[in-house]
Amino acid sequence: MLETIFLNKQFSNPIVLASGILGVTGASLNNVIKNGAGGVTVKSVSKEPRLGHPNPTMAGYEHFFINAVGLSNPGIENAILELKKFKELSNAPLIGSIFAGTPEEFGWLAEKICEAPIDFLEIDISCPNVSREFGDPFAYSVPAVEKITKAVKEKSTVPISVKLSPNAWNIDIIAKAAESSGADAITAVNTISGMTIDVRARRPVLHNKQGGVSGPALFPIALKCVYDIYRAVKIPIIGTGGVTTGENALAMIMAGATLVGVGSAVYFRGVEVFKHITEEMTKIMEEEGIKNLNEIRGCVHL
Numbered sequence: 001m002l003e004t005i006f007l008n009k010q011f012s013n014p015i016v017l018a019s020g021i022l023g024v025t026g027a028s029l030n031n032v033i034k035n036g037a038g039g040v041t042v043k044s045v046s047k048e049p050r051l052g053h054p055n056p057t058m059a060g061y062e063h064f065f066i067n068a069v070g071l072s073n074p075g076i077e078n079a080i081l082e083l084k085k086f087k088e089l090s091n092a093p094l095i096g097s098i099f100a101g102t103p104e105e106f107g108w109l110a111e112k113i114c115e116a117p118i119d120f121l122e123i124d125i126s127c128p129n130v131s132r133e134f135g136d137p138f139a140y141s142v143p144a145v146e147k148i149t150k151a152v153k154e155k156s157t158v159p160i161s162v163k164l165s166p167n168a169w170n171i172d173i174i175a176k177a178a179e180s181s182g183a184d185a186i187t188a189v190n191t192i193s194g195m196t197i198d199v200r201a202r203r204p205v206l207h208n209k210q211g212g213v214s215g216p217a218l219f220p221i222a223l224k225c226v227y228d229i230y231r232a233v234k235i236p237i238i239g240t241g242g243v244t245t246g247e248n249a250l251a252m253i254m255a256g257a258t259l260v261g262v263g264s265a266v267y268f269r270g271v272e273v274f275k276h277i278t279e280e281m282t283k284i285m286e287e288e289g290i291k292n293l294n295e296i297r298g299c300v301h302l
């Protein structure tokens with residue numbers, strides 16, 4: 001009922017782990033599959049290992065989560081070892097993820113990460129938390145998106161998905177630029193820029209002061225991004241942002257998503273959330289007489 005074909009690859013269900021959550025080791029990625037995800041995305045990796053920002057880097061609230069992890073990761077060489085470990089443990093689809101400061105470095109990393117047994121490659125050009133180091137996210141600029149997409153496409157041996165920012169007011173135009181530069185898919189969206197303040201301490205909560213907001217509060221924003229992108233491009237979309245329930249996941253698919261990314265919901269509902277979401281989807285589909293997801297994909301556009 002939930003089987004999904006994404007860029008010629010079969011997924012047992014459309015729910016995939018979003019990048020940056022539980023996604024650093026082969027064992028933790030496999031644990032997510034065991035808990036019901038149809039596929040996994042690894043934490044974004046850079047050329048060299050990165051420590052990220054000083055603590056506190058994360059805070060959870062009733063309706064949202066905020067982080068400024070600062071893309072801490074073990075570097076490409078270590079990441080490749082973990083990706084290989086994952087494929088020894090599981091046959092489930094694996095999405096690699098890279099980020100870099102220049103188109104040339106993105107191209108280099110794309111070639112390198114394809115030494116690992118990944119099925120797809122996501123390009124993170126939309127992290128809102130590293131502007132001081134890298135400048136504004138590339139995902140705000142059509143020429144930058146074009147350059148990076150072309151550089152990665154030239155070197156990648158697997159299909160690529162460009163991950164966009166909900167902060168870009170023209171996300172549909174940005175998506176179109178990625179498509180015409182060779183992207184095979186779009187991941188929408190990354191976190192949205194925000195901040196929280198500890199009133200008693202009279203200080204921002206995060207050491208980095210600002211961070212990326214995810215979780216339920218992001219959901220309607222992400223849904224509208226997917227809706228707009230679906231109208232602009234023909235390539236498939238990984239709808240990500242605030243999905244916490246089966247009902248949210250079905251709404252993403254009705255807006256036009258093929259796969260649905262889930263990250264912060266792990267904070268709200270535990271790692272079992274993948275199983276809960278797929279069960280909730282199945283229940284609603286049975287109640288509504290929906291036999292498969294192709295029947296409803298993009299249906300709100302009719």
Ligand SMILES: Cc1cc2nc3c(=O)[nH]c(=O)nc-3n(C[C@H](O)[C@H](O)[C@H](O)COP(=O)(O)O)c2cc1C
Pocket residue numbers: 018019020021043044058065067069071097124163189190191213214215216218240241242243261262263264265
């Ligand atoms: C702690 C944390 C770390 C993240 N790290 C990454 C990352 O390394 N690369 C990336 O593309 N997105 C990263 N993201 C963004 C998520 O993949 C996702 O796009 C975003 O959180 C919205 O989905 P959600 O509301 O389901 O979490 C991170 C999010 C969180 C909460």
